[in-house]
Amino acid sequence: MSLSGRLESSAIKDYIEVSKPRIVIVLVITAVTSMLAATRFDGTPNSAWDISFWKLSLLIICGSLSSMGASAINQFYDRNIDNLMTRTSKRPIPSGRLKANNVLIYGLALCVASVTLAWFTLNPMATFMIALGIFFYVVIYTLLLKRRNVWNIVIGGFAGSAASMAGWATTTNSMDLLGFLVGWLVFMWTPPHFWCLAIKTKEEYSKANVPMLPVVYGDKVTAKYIFINSLILIPYSISLYFFGLGILYLVVAVVSGTLMAIYHYKLLQNPNPEFAWKAYKVTAPYLVVIFIGIALDSLWYFRF
Ligand code: HEM
Ligand SMILES: CC(C)=CCC/C(C)=C/CC/C(C)=C/COP(=O)(O)OP(=O)(O)O
Numbered sequence: 092m093s094l095s096g097r098l099e100s101s102a103i104k105d106y107i108e109v110s111k112p113r114i115v116i117v118l119v120i121t122a123v124t125s126m127l128a129a130t131r132f133d134g135t136p137n138s139a140w141d142i143s144f145w146k147l148s149l150l151i152i153c154g155s156l157s158s159m160g161a162s163a164i165n166q167f168y169d170r171n172i173d174n175l176m177t178r179t180s181k182r183p184i185p186s187g188r189l190k191a192n193n194v195l196i197y198g199l200a201l202c203v204a205s206v207t208l209a210w211f212t213l214n215p216m217a218t219f220m221i222a223l224g225i226f227f228y229v230v231i232y233t234l235l236l237k238r239r240n241v242w243n244i245v246i247g248g249f250a251g252s253a254a255s256m257a258g259w260a261t262t263t264n265s266m267d268l269l270g271f272l273v274g275w276l277v278f279m280w281t282p283p284h285f286w287c288l289a290i291k292t293k294e295e296y297s298k299a300n301v302p303m304l305p306v307v308y309g310d311k312v313t314a315k316y317i318f319i320n321s322l323i324l325i326p327y328s329i330s331l332y333f334f335g336l337g338i339l340y341l342v343v344a345v346v347s348g349t350l351m352a353i354y355h356y357k358l359l360q361n362p363n364p365e366f367a368w369k370a371y372k373v374t375a376p377y378l379v380v381i382f383i384g385i386a387l388d389s390l391w392y393f394r395f
Contacts, residue, residue, distance in 0.1 A: 102188075106163075106194075109183045109189060110160075111158070119151055119254070121254050121274075121277060121378065122258030122261075123147065123154075124258070125256070125274065125385070127385075127386045128336070129259040129262035130142060133262050133263045138389070145212075146213070149209075152205075152208065154254055156202075157201070160203075160205060161225045163197050165229060166183075167192075167194045170191050173185045175295070176295035176298065177295060206221060209221050214261065215264070216263075217261045225250075231246060231247060232247025244303070248285075249278055251278065252277045252278045254277070255273055255274040256270060256271065259273060279323070279328075280374070280378050282316065282317065283370070286303075287370040287374055288368075289303040289305045289313070293306050293364075310362040314362035314367075317359075317370070318355045325349065328348055329345060332344070337388030340385050343380060344381055348381075350373065357370075
């Protein structure tokens with residue numbers, strides 16, 4: 092490959108990296124599975140098997156572009172603190188591989204493109220939820236809360252819920268109670284997801300002056316909040332069965348929630364970075380597993 096070809100491909104790789112692709116994939120999974128689930132509650136005889144391929148593709152495109160754009164703007168704004176933390180210092184902007192202003196323009200362009208495309212191809216409520224997700228992540232979390240408030244990720248976590256709600260609204264063009272409650276699963280999952288990681292990386296957040304819970308209150312208090320959160324998340328997730336989600340979802344919610352709570356109880360007994368990392372690794376798949384359970388319920392529900 093020529094030198095210019097190699098330069099181009101590395102720039103593309105860096106723009107993909109600055110978009111936080113692995114997080115975008117999980118966000119899109121929550122949006123698509125919510126779109127499928129909503130077919131049982133949209134007042135039509137259509138099932139999850141009847142959804143339009145184009146609508147599904149456009150949701151994936153709008154959901155990806157919006158999350159990628161919001162993540163790029165986040166990395167533009169966080170470039171100075173990212174430089175101070177080992178975990179983030181090798182990212183494209185702090186490492187100098189991408190110019191900060193170019194990443195900002197890239198992020199803004201993706202956000203504008205995603206909302207515009209959603210407006211003309213999905214529906215107003217889905218567009219509103221996509222815009223809300225961008226707003227919550229970029230303005231509420233990144234600009235206002237992350238460096239100032241110890242509850243930053245709890246409030247900012249709603250950004251992740253917006254992706255699921257956008258998927259639900261793609262089917263229903265509304266935000267009904269169950270659509271909101273399904274999206275709220277992401278909000279409830281975010282604190283244990285991140286706080287387990289933050290216990291492990293608290294020294295770095297302290298160096299960067301970011302008031303994450305373990306930096307301000309220590310590992311023991313954080314482990315207690317994580318466990319309490321799980322004790323609330325499990326009954327909450329089970330209650331969605333009584334709002335209309337199926338038996339397959341219920342089984343997945345009970346099994347995965349209990350496994351997560353066991354790890355969080357053990358973290359309460361061993362509030363240290365080594366165990367927190369194990370708990371982080373167990374917490375991460377919970378979201379994907381439970382949303383796939385929601386989707387399979389919608390597909391299986393109409394199958395037999
Ligand atoms: C305000 C809320 C959140 C915070 C503060 C947060 C924080 C983080 C951090 C610091 C990492 C490690 C990333 C790295 O080291 O590069 C991470 C990883 C991850 N997060 Fe979150 N997260 C949040 C919400 C979410 C949401 C809503 C989702 C998806 C629905 C999500 C999905 C993931 C995934 C899949 C990873 C693993 C990525 C990888 O392995 O590189 N996170 N999160
Ligand atoms: C519908 C829509 C567009 C929703 C947007 C949802 C979205 C992009 C959520 C991301 C949440 C997240 C990964 C926060 C971590 O940021 P951080 O700055 O704390 O993480 P870092 O330190 O690893 O950069």
